[in-house]
Amino acid sequence: MGLFSVIKSGLSKTRNAILGELKGIAGKGKVSDEMLEDLEERLIKADVGTEAAFLLTDALREQALGKSLSQDEILDILRSEAELFLMDPPPFVLKGKPHVILVIGVNGAGKTTTIGKLAKHYKDQGHKVMIAAADTFRAAAMEQLEVWANRSEAEFVHHAEGSDPAAVAFDACVAAKARGCDIVLIDTAGRLQNKDYLMEELAKVVRVLKKQDAAYPHDIWLVIDGNTGQNTINQAKIFNQSFPLTGLVVTKLDGTARGGSILSIASSLKIPILWVGMGERIDQLVPFNKGEYVDGLFKE
Ligand SMILES: Nc1nc2c(ncn2[C@@H]2O[C@H](COP(=O)(O)OP(=O)(O)O)[C@@H](O)[C@H]2O)c(=O)[nH]1
Ligand SMILES: [Mg+2]
CATH class of the missing domain: 3.40.50.300 (P-loop containing nucleotide triphosphate hydrolases)
Structure with a gap:
């Protein structure tokens, strides 16, 4: 049982809140500042936190402002941006006995x-x-x-x-x-x-x-x-x-x-x-x- 399957349901509310907002952006013409502000607010409400919400929407602004992107393209940008500030845990090594x-x-x-x-x-x-x-x-x-x-x-x-x-x-x-x-x-x-x-x-x-x-x-x-x-x-x-x-x-x-x-x-x-x-x-x-x-x- 990987984190993905467990978290998929655990995160469903957060994800749906984000996706709900994206549905209003994606495919509705060019990404605008107003849309990005709405998304930032939505991310904060989804407990992504002000700092992370800012980083995510900022990346989107840089890469998508003025462009018409699909929902998948937008999600991809958010996903790779989030990966930048997450860390995988270092391998656990025993450093002594005990x-x-x-x-x-x-x-x-x-x-x-x-x-x-x-x-x-x-x-x-x-x-x-x-x-x-x-x-x-x-x-x-x-x-x-x-x-x-x-x-x-x-x-x-x-x-x-x-x-x-x-x-x-x-x-x-x-x-x-x-x-x-x-x-x-x-x-x-x-x-x-x-x-x-x-x-x-x-x-x-x-x-x-x-x-x-x-x-x-x-x-x-x-x-x-x-x-x-x-x-x-x-x-x-x-x-x-x-x-x-x-x-x-x-x-x-x-x-x-x-x-x-x-x-x-x-x-x-x-x-x-x-x-x-x-x-x-x-x-x-x-x-x-x-x-x-x-x-x-x-x-x-
Ligand atoms: N749902 C859920 N409850 C948890 C989890 N971890 C701890 N708890 C519950 O949180 C409460 C406090 O946990 P406890 O280990 O006593 O906290 P401590 O005061 O930091 O030692 C207990 O009722 C635990 O069963 C978790 O991952 N999920
Ligand atoms: Mg305790």
Whole structure:
């Protein structure tokens, strides 16, 4: 099941909004500034975001203004322009034993769920996986993570509720080494009520991990909810200022019509999108692929 087939339905609302607008442009004489402005608005409404909508209509202006183009020709221009600011994820290589991945993001973004899905994915690839419960804020958070660890048959390290997240992360890496794990996935808290505190807490996790091994964490992945629009991008920028993010996971692209948010995220942040969450089930995490994504968005 490729991203294309899943995203095709997930993106259908976004796509239809864009196509609906194109029907008003294509085959109706020459492409005019007015048509382009309408399209730009439509793209913004489809959650493509102001920046990406501007880039797309700008490309169209350059290549199509004053010309009579078919819908397919217009879609082709949009598709190739979108491909320019999307990145394919770099190949995943284990950079240590264990390879340590810190997963961060605001509350409810989908961190814990994504970690469960990732653990299953890496286990299926033959890796031994450790999950660390460094969201120690609520006991329920640790229990939720333990359920995912059981489902994905991963090793699991947790401390008591309210304990130091950095200590959990540190211990999990020690245990991962002792148990011969290949990958450590560290779950973290995402409380928004106090952003400074959250950033400090995460910075401490990184600092303490580096005391064990300067290469830790090999990756810091930010999980973002694909439904939250411009807000998401502002959040991502704040996280990216404090932490060198090596990848993004965009969740909840199933169901709703916010599929265009990927374009807006990719055009605003120069961080590769690695994974896309397409549902709550363990197998509903799909590797991002820009070709499949733009096909889903711009192919009828
Ligand atoms: N539909 C859908 N729901 C998701 C997805 N990822 C996570 N969720 C749901 O979003 C909610 C919050 O997820 P959780 O992993 O607890 O977020 P966290 O606070 O960042 O750890 C839960 O109800 C998840 O089942 C996804 O890709 N699609
Ligand atoms: Mg969580």
